[in-house]
Amino acid sequence: MNATAEAMTGRPVLALKDIRKTFGGVVAIENFSLEVHPGEIVALVGDNGAGKSTLIKIISGVHPPTSGSIAIEGEPVAMSSATMARAHGIEVVYQDLALADQQTVYMNMFLGREPTKAFGLLDRRRMIDETEKLVKELDVRIPSAHATIRDLSGGQRQGVAIARATHWASKLILLDEPTAALGVAETAKVEEIVAALKTRNIGVLIISHSLDQVFKLSDRICVLRRGKQIGVRETKKTDKNEIIAMITGLQQS
């Protein structure tokens, strides 16, 4: 596809360079470098305990790296909290979705960032309108913006969480196992939504255990093993065997 080549020439939304993270004496991540460009979907794969979650936490500002640099659109940033990452235009869709189950879809869309009108009163109209607009754009099929989260199916919840991230992310969305808990049909729907994010000119970094999904969605694949970056491949120029070999370490070279 042309879009990828085009995206590659632009400035990366996220550039990680020589990231190293240790907890006490234990090295969780070392020598990790990766760029994500606008309109690009990069998959992060690796076995359990390879350091994928640690990396997500570093990028989302939860754990600052021990050394190395993070740049957003070329600007070096130091993030010490999730709030700071959000201010830089980075949104995370957590594995547990971080939705308030008994609140409405639109309140969840604006959780912690509710707009107000005069006298500090909630601007419900605006929240509902923006939610409905986005839900339609992303084709997340929910009964209504007024629906309560816990009345939704797993796929619908995931859709709401992704819609929320899309609404707020100006640079990058991190997706942590977005379809791990979903059935076949719902997975297909969520994959559709994720693929559609490419047109919004933001970078997407997705963690997934499903190689089928990774090959279906991503432009590039980054493999981690035991905290080390094994390599990055363009999805079109690799195959499952190579990626599996890289993940398991049974690769010849």
Added chain:
Amino acid sequence: MSSTNQGAAVRAAGLAGRVNLQQYVVYFGFLAIFLFFAIMLKDSGFLTVRNLSNIVLQTAPATIMAIGLVFVMSAGEIDLSIGSTVAVAALAAAVTMQSYGMVPGIAAGLGCGLLIGLVNGVLVAYVRLPSFLVTLATLGLFAGVSRSLTDLRSIPVTNETFTGFFGSGALFGIPSLIWWTAIAVAIGHILYRETRFGAHVLAVGDNARAASVSGISVPKMRLAVLMISGALAGLAGLLYAGRLQAAKYTLGETDLMTVIAAVIVGGTLLNGGKGSIIGALVGSLMMGMLNNGLILMGLSVSDQMIVRGLIILAAVAVSLREKSR
């Protein structure tokens, strides 16, 4: 997949019935109890304007405490200490008023409430002790304080401006206690339903982790709700002192159970995330009506307690059924 869709549909259908029941149970309950007493007690003066307005006046302190408790429970916490905060605040106001006048007295009463809320809040929000245990401890602690400081005596409140303002007075023909109730309910309702603060309280009670990663300061919200609850319990103490023209350690002692019942019957979930200020108002009026009617029916104090306990049990049952879907 079709099986999960079916499951969701079945769940949704079952839920619809329960949500409605839980949300509106207080209004049906209120009506049912009203009709019951109206028929049973029509010759005992239940339906007189005087009796009905008395119910509203008597429930004013409990209603105001209930508003605070809606905030606390919506955030997933509980405040049992309101039961003794009322007496401490009333006594502090009464004692201060004797030497320094009305305004310092009011400040002392509300200040005591806020202070107790602050102590509870810091222990719950920052030391991370369970609110049930913290406020159970402060409930006992401050009940002891109010007893020991006053030697079990009652302190008269003679300042007529105060007793008018917080008790027997009226404005435009409407008793001041009704004004206080209306103002507290209105402000509480708007704060709860229409502001970011209210939304964040609900988010914390619903899913503290989600609230936290959304940039809401969970400890601050926990501290805030307990301080609101303390301050409103302090205000309830002032209302008691104003109406009874005296403060005593027994004030508010029996209110705790009534207030919790009112809040739960009113549709606020014990585990947080959902609630209603208006529901708590109606719940409180319902409990007041129940007390009033049971007295008019000639039930003894112990029988009244049994009936109240059964009502709470029923309310909790409905509330938990809803939650454990």
